[in-house]
Amino acid sequence: MEQQKKKWDLAALASIPLIMTLANSMLIPILPLMQDKLKITSVQSSLIITVYAAISILFIPIAGFLSDRFGRKLIIIIGLSIAAIGGLVSGLAAWLLHSHVYIIILIGRLIQGIGAAGAFPIVLPLVGDMFKSEEEVSSGLGMIETSNTFGKVLSPILGSALAMVVWFLPLIVIPIISLISILAVLFLVKEPKKAQKTKVKFKQFLTTIKSILSKEGHWLYVIFAVGGSAMFIMFGVLYYLSSVLEDTYHIKGIWKGALLAIPLGAICIASFTAGKMVGKSKSKMKWFTVIGIAVVAAVMLFCGIANTKNLITLISLMSVSGLGIGFVLPSLDSLITEGIDQKQRGTITSLYSSTRFIGVAAGPLVASVLLQKVTWLFYIFVGIAAICCLLALFFIKPDTNKAKTKAS
Numbered sequence: 001m002e003q004q005k006k007k008w009d010l011a012a013l014a015s016i017p018l019i020m021t022l023a024n025s026m027l028i029p030i031l032p033l034m035q036d037k038l039k040i041t042s043v044q045s046s047l048i049i050t051v052y053a054a055i056s057i058l059f060i061p062i063a064g065f066l067s068d069r070f071g072r073k074l075i076i077i078i079g080l081s082i083a084a085i086g087g088l089v090s091g092l093a094a095w096l097l098h099s100h101v102y103i104i105i106l107i108g109r110l111i112q113g114i115g116a117a118g119a120f121p122i123v124l125p126l127v128g129d130m131f132k133s134e135e136e137v138s139s140g141l142g143m144i145e146t147s148n149t150f151g152k153v154l155s156p157i158l159g160s161a162l163a164m165v166v167w168f169l170p171l172i173v174i175p176i177i178s179l180i181s182i183l184a185v186l187f188l189v190k191e192p193k194k195a196q197k198t199k200v201k202f203k204q205f206l207t208t209i210k211s212i213l214s215k216e217g218h219w220l221y222v223i224f225a226v227g228g229s230a231m232f233i234m235f236g237v238l239y240y241l242s243s244v245l246e247d248t249y250h251i252k253g254i255w256k257g258a259l260l261a262i263p264l265g266a267i268c269i270a271s272f273t274a275g276k277m278v279g280k281s282k283s284k285m286k287w288f289t290v291i292g293i294a295v296v297a298a299v300m301l302f303c304g305i306a307n308t309k310n311l312i313t314l315i316s317l318m319s320v321s322g323l324g325i326g327f328v329l330p331s332l333d334s335l336i337t338e339g340i341d342q343k344q345r346g347t348i349t350s351l352y353s354s355t356r357f358i359g360v361a362a363g364p365l366v367a368s369v370l371l372q373k374v375t376w377l378f379y380i381f382v383g384i385a386a387i388c389c390l391l392a393l394f395f396i397k398p399d400t401n402k403a404k405t406k407a408s
Contacts, residue, residue, distance in 0.1 A: 142275010
């Protein structure tokens with residue numbers, strides 16, 4: 001199998017979503033601690049997550065264009081290097097400065113987000129470039145999403161453990177772990193020659209986006225919306241759950257991280273399973289998406305009606321929701337990667353990644369605002385998930401997507 005021959009390439013690429021996820025999600029369980037140390041509000045603490053994702057939204061399409069023009073591997077290495085610099089700025093500010101610490105941390109997170117735009121989002125089209133078989137691509141993307149979600153599982157535990165040593169240590173380790181990924185990509189990833197030869201001018205870039213979206217927007221917009229909504233719900237729920245564990249149950253430190261890791265573990269297991277099961281069947285990709293987001297809507301509705309804060313019930317419900325999200329993400333990755341020709345793959349997957357980062361940016365912010373009106377938060381999740389379910393059901397038509405795109 002081609003995937004076996006390129007297992008080291010895939011392992012190096014899988015390190016990118018793992019490390020970029022750690023760089024962001026490690027901070028979620030320690031936001032209340034940072035809020036206390038920095039003397040800031042809950043909304044201000046949520047901005048530490050939001051600013052990272054928000055700036056990425058703007059730079060991901062640019063990174064996608066540059067990856068089509070200059071090669072994916074080069075842009076990934078540059079992106080990881082910038083992310084390491086941003087992490088260094090935030091970490092040193094928290095460690096050494098005594099004034100304006102919060103602002104400098106935000107600036108560092110801003111730089112880090114720019115780097116992240118050139119890292120994980122470029123991995124998706126590169127995996128599509130590396131493999132010829134649809135089944136190999138789907139399996140590879142499943143591994144990438146599994147690595148991404150495993151990073152989310154590890155993040156709360158690792159972040160909480162590091163913060164027990166000193167509260168800003170999670171910020172300090174980000175440049176170190178970024179360096180590991182840089183070296184792995186530099187020495188292990190062999191980029192396909194076709195991707196290196198692709199040269200795209202900026203006008204062609206804009207024309208390509210306009211052309212593809214005008215012809216394929218009826219299903220691409222749906223995938224963008226579902227992907228962004230899944231991340232919005234995931235990060236909103238994580239912020240809410242982190243607050244409940246600390247404020248209601250007074251669970252802090254590594255135990256809090258371990259509890260947060262349970263629903264994230266469900267996402268990881270489901271992502272790995274979905275990546276293996278969908279294979280080259282676009283019909284399965286569609287139905288995994290529809291059923292997964294329907295499960296999320298059902299769980300959020302129950303949470304809104306029951307309004308329960310029973311710990312076992314809450315963790316169980318969030319885990320079921322995690323299974324739904326885990327089925328959705330690799331299915332969307334496969335649909336969009338297989339449905340777009342290689343020459344435009346970097347451009348379109350970058351737009352898709354931007355919408356996912358919108359969800360990452362908005363989730364904690366909205367959750368922080370609605371912490372005192374939790375029922376409304378869950379009903380917002382229900383409405384978004386239900387709309388996405390209907391859109392996926394009626395507008396994703398996998399039997400015709402790829403044929404139309406190639407014709408364009």
